Amino acid sequence: MNFEFNEEEKAFAESFRNFCKKEIEPNSVDYEEQGEIPRAQFRKLADAGFTGLLHEEEYGGSNASYSQAMIAQEILAETCGSTFFSVGASAGLFGLPIKEFGTIEQKKKYLPDIIAGNKIGSLGVTEPDAGSDVGAMKTKVQTKNGKLTLNGQKTYITNAPICDYSLVLANYFAEDGKDLGLTCFIVDMKLKGVTQGKPMKKMGLKGSPTGEIFFSDVEISPANILGRVGRGFNIIMDAFNRERLSLGAYSVGVMAACLSESRRFSRSRKTFGRPIYKHQSVAFMLADMLVKYEASRNVLYETAWMMDKYSEKKEDGTKHSHNGYPVDLTAKTATLKLLASTLAREVCNLAVQLHGGAGYMEEYKVARLYRDIKIAEIGGGTSEIQKQIIAHSEAKRIKG
Numbered sequence: 591m592n593f594e595f596n597e598e599e600k601a602f603a604e605s606f607r608n609f610c611k612k613e614i615e616p617n618s619v620d621y622e623e624q625g626e627i628p629r630a631q632f633r634k635l636a637d638a639g640f641t642g643l644l645h646e647e648e649y650g651g652s653n654a655s656y657s658q659a660m661i662a663q664e665i666l667a668e669t670c671g672s673t674f675f676s677v678g679a680s681a682g683l684f685g686l687p688i689k690e691f692g693t694i695e696q697k698k699k700y701l702p703d704i705i706a707g708n709k710i711g712s713l714g715v716t717e718p719d720a721g722s723d724v725g726a727m728k729t730k731v732q733t734k735n736g737k738l739t740l741n742g743q744k745t746y747i748t749n750a751p752i753c754d755y756s757l758v759l760a761n762y763f764a765e766d767g768k769d770l771g772l773t774c775f776i777v778d779m780k781l782k783g784v785t786q787g788k789p790m791k792k793m794g795l796k797g798s799p800t801g802e803i804f805f806s807d808v809e810i811s812p813a814n815i816l817g818r819v820g821r822g823f824n825i826i827m828d829a830f831n832r833e834r835l836s837l838g839a840y841s842v843g844v845m846a847a848c849l850s851e852s853r854r855f856s857r858s859r860k861t862f863g864r865p866i867y868k869h870q871s872v873a874f875m876l877a878d879m880l881v882k883y884e885a886s887r888n889v890l891y892e893t894a895w896m897m898d899k900y901s902e903k904k905e906d907g908t909k910h911s912h913n914g915y916p917v918d919l920t921a922k923t924a925t926l927k928l929l930a931s932t933l934a935r936e937v938c939n940l941a942v943q944l945h946g947g948a949g950y951m952e953e954y955k956v957a958r959l960y961r962d963i964k965i966a967e968i969g970g971g972t973s974e975i976q977k978q979i980i981a982h983s984e985a986k987r988i989k990g
């Protein structure tokens with residue numbers, strides 16, 4: 591076992607941290623006020639190597655491991671939650687399913703611009719009546735006279751107001767009305783009949799625009815079907831595994847930021863004649879924060895390591911085994927997200943409390959961290975859904 595990053599990872603972490611400090615941290619308050627991340631920032635993150643980490647070299651990526659990608663994601667989350675979400679939705683939620691399931695033509699057409707930050711992507715799954723219950727979605731693609739027509743509505747979509755493309759999950763029906771099952775479609779926002787809603791007002795992540803997308807008789811080319819017809823649900827579940835890993839990194843990064851802000855504040859703030867960290871209850875807050883951060887961080891890198899080792903399907907169709915049990919990456923990423931998001935919310939609460947009245951003021955970063963962390967318990971499947979996934983996996987283990 592080795593818990594140390596290698597030299598290449600350390601060098602990358604250092605240069606990416608410097609980049610974030612210089613190019614993102616000073617702008618994070620402006621992004622909140624502007625309600626979006628400027629396109630130039632997508633391009634800068636591309637130049638810094640962030641957007642291409644998990645992508646293939648021929649499309650502008652660097653084929654990095656999940657472990658290395660998590661190092662960068664943790665640092666970005668520590669710096670700016672809104673940037674993390676908007677850039678992650680584009681290169682990750684939109685880009686990675688294309689990497690995993692796209693044809694060569696689709697990869698050539700979409701990935702280079704997404705990785706370079708020239709275009710912005712989104713993932714359109716959630717609908718007004720279908721969030722946790724993905725199967726209840728109403729958006730549909732109907733075939734008529736050989737043409738595919740998309741109708742429906744998506745909501746709460748990260749980047750919806752600013753994206754160029756969305757990967758849309760929809761019910762797909764054949765010419766004769768036969769239900770072909772949930773299928774993924776790559777949809778260009780410039781197509782006739784697509785309307786992008788205004789940014790919704792949110793409690794946090796104010797620099798990452800979230801909104802609706804409406805589809806009214808949008809003509810889709812069959813070339814824009816991603817993966818196999820009827821396999822859209824599996825493609826999205828695969829994407830959710832990566833999203834949950836990322837939300838683990840996000841939670842860990844937010845906890846790291848809470849710790850550094852709290853250390854700094856507890857050194858400078860004095861009450862009753864001494865710095866507050868010398869009061870035992872404040873010191874215990876710091877201890878609790880550290881324990882929650884370290885526990886989550888270890889599970890994050892263990893999960894990333896498992897993704898690196900076991901993501902490739904075995905040729906004979908059997909499951910990989912790890913410590914004597916079949917590998918279940920869905921349960922593993924659900925465990926990480928449930929643990930890290932819960933603990934991160936608790937850590938943010940402690941950080942604000944430690945700051946006293948200052949923690950309630952926007953001028954202090956912990957106020958933003960507190961607002962920005964709640965999404966980790968909701969996005970990519972709520973905590974209740976993560977528990978269901980873990981319980982389901984546990985039941986299989988008990989049954990044997």
Ligand SMILES: Cc1cc2nc3c(=O)[nH]c(=O)nc-3n(C[C@H](O)[C@H](O)[C@H](O)COP(=O)(O)OP(=O)(O)OC[C@H]3O[C@@H](n4cnc5c(N)ncnc54)[C@H](O)[C@@H]3O)c2cc1C
Pocket residue numbers: 679683712713714715716720721722723745746747748749792795800965968969970971972973974975
């Ligand atoms: C800022 C933000 C960004 C987002 N970005 C995206 C995006 O880019 N793309 C996208 O597709 N979606 C996105 N979402 C949507 C998000 O994934 C959903 O909000 C989430 O999955 C929950 O769905 P819902 O809102 O419909 O809640 P519901 O499913 O209505 O859940 C309501 C409550 O009931 C609980 N619940 C529901 N079913 C069960 C059950 N079977 N057992 C126990 N409890 C249950 C839930 O846990 C929750 O507490 C985003 C949401 C937000 C807030």
